Amino acid sequence: MATANKLPDFNPGFEDNRIRIVWYGILAITLLVGAYATYQRIVGGMGTTNLTSITPWGAWVAFYIYFIGLSAGAFLVSTLANVFEMEGMENIDRDALFAAIIAMIVAMLFVWIDLGRMERMYFPFIWRQLTSALAWEVHAYVAYIGVLTAELYFSMRADLVRVAEHGSGLRARVSGLLTLGRTDLSDATVSADKKWLKRIGILGIPLAIFFVHGGTGILFAGVKARAYWNSGLFPVIFVISALLSGTALVMAVYVLRRKFFDAKPIDLDLLDRLGQLLLAFVLVDAAFTAIEALIGVMSLEGAHLAAWMTIALGKMAWSFWIVMVGLGWVLPLVLTSRRSWRRRPMFMVIAGLSVVIGVVGVRFNIVVPPLVNPVMEGLPAGDYLPTLTEWATSLGIVAVGLLIYTLGAETLPLTPLTEDEHE
Template sequence: MSTKEYDFGFSNSKVRAGWYALILIAIGIGLYGAYFRLTAGLAETNLSATVPWGSWVAFYIYFVGLSAGAFLVSIMASVLNMKRLHVIERDALFVAIISMGIALLFILADLGRPDRALLPLLHRQGMSVLSWEVHAYSLYVLVLMGELYFSMRKDLVKMNENGSGLRAKLAGILTLGRTSTSEESLRFDRRWLKRLGLFGIPLAIFFVHGGTGLLFAVNHSVSYWHTGIFPVIFIVSAVVSGLGLTIALYIARAKFFGERLQTELLDGLGKLLGTFILIDFGLKALDTLVGVYGMAPAKLETWEQILYGEAAWAFYLMVTFAWLVPLILISRRSWRRSPKVMAAAGLSVVVGVIGTRFMIVVPALTVPDMEGMPAGTYSATIEEWALAVGLIGLFALLYTIGSELLPLKPLEDH
């Protein structure tokens, strides 16, 4: 393989410059929000004792969902051995890692005392769901990093031996001294890749995103959250968002990095996306039916807020872009094989699930816990949105740099 084969990344320097410029603008906007957060604390937000969680918590569970969903996509390749998905396995793992990092930055911003963020790791509380979540997140990130390492170690060795410049030096460091490409070494990598994947499945499902849903479901005082199906809804919508993002990134890499696109893979991913969207819709419909049919006042008031309140935009964003638009776009086989159509479907889901997360967090908190208590109100401030834009920009920056420096696509496919 020639040295040129290791020189992956943007095929057009003008596109690269324009893309990094957009990212830096987004991060600059985020620095504006970060400045007010650091100097004024939570005073620059519209959070209150009645509505203590807002946009940053919504984005936190959104990015945790992206991470868990992308990880479960990678599992289909590494554990279930769906060979067509091997081409996006590393991409999905890398997205899972940086999504988790961004999620933790969002929740760090929401903490009144961010300097105490590590205390749950030092002082364990066995009866606290939050304490369990902090430990699960830490272990989960280590599993993801291990999987990504074993998945791409062989290509890292090749890059170190045959490549040049920063990519080759970085690849040499990331091999961690394991430079053998013998069949025995590769079998060792595959074996541990599968072991970590098998360990990560229950970790991601029951502790990472199912556990995040549990943080809401165990809250008895908020009737809308207090249901056993809530953690399951979190998991399924996580797969939907993670799969949508993976599809969009796969097509974007092929477009801007000059990589080969597999239409058969797009077709399969479209079918998979449609399946999980329908499951997501079914679970949410069942949960809604049970709540509304029971005529519980708090449930009915929450749904009134969801449909007509200040955060009603989130519900209609979810219905339109997480369900209707992608289902229409993937309804025909010829459309599922079209990169443009599938990119639109993937991005539609990514945007739509943001509405899902806001719909979960905000409307339920505006309904009083007890009769006679005042109703809450909340709408995100400019500073809150600015910080969110900056952290999304940071996600884009980390992914882009990783895509240009790391073999996130198997080199044999170049």
């Protein structure tokens, strides 16, 4: 544990100010475009989308379950450090928790913009429906965000105190507020922080698996009218893909922040370990997806088989073969297959970002194809492609998450302060 005597050269943020200006400029433009598209959505209602009574869910729901998965996966990766105490993982613990919180915020924004009456977003907390799985999910999400926030607090409280006492400017003031008045750096207090961090992490594991992302899978699996969703494997597949996308995100963020923010050497052993986890999760995700496809094909059940035909051979086949299979599985499998490649930071960034993009295809393939096929013979088929308003609002919401992460990375001690930083 670092000493509290001094805090020299704590200056997180972009190493190159030109990159900072360009990055914030891109975010500003994206946020403005997203804000205008959101205004159009508020004024024009669902008429600004291509959603219909046949295909009532589209891009916003796909992104919602995507970011829920990112959050759950990033959190479960953080438990490798603060619950299972895997060596070296403490260097990514805070990054994973912070990313998990932001992903949940982004996911809730997608839920909000998809509501027909956006101003009624608080209704589930006032008029509770005990028989509604969605109502239970909303409450689970709030509890889960509380768990993540508490974990992040106990993870970095001691370093927040150091920054508040020995730093200067905005970072010191923000850190001082975030300590919540707990400024004791004694061994007993720091040890108590670690104990609470582990206890809350243990509490969060079943919450993330069974209620957050597994529960999101249950929302789909419980829809009996859609045979493709109505499967006991669906909640399991949701959790596995969450682990896959969360590991990929944390690995990519770790390397990129070390390169552009911290200017510190990358722990190649840690990178190798993350690469092995990514390789394992890709194989498991591909295997379960293949089992799910096999069930649909071998059963010759009409609706299930039709959904897979739409996914693999229909209009969205490019999303399945190029985005989901190519970027989500094949490319990361190749890049993580050799130990020497797993120890090359840029290879792992490419592998991580490839999975993060590839899982977007997974989410779209979950949401759209089962809806465009008619539920019963004789009913009209649906057709769906997101409008410019849907894409623009989605980019704006993602930019909100990126802005929050960037501000946090420039202000907070997301990397543990080590002894040599204080000497």
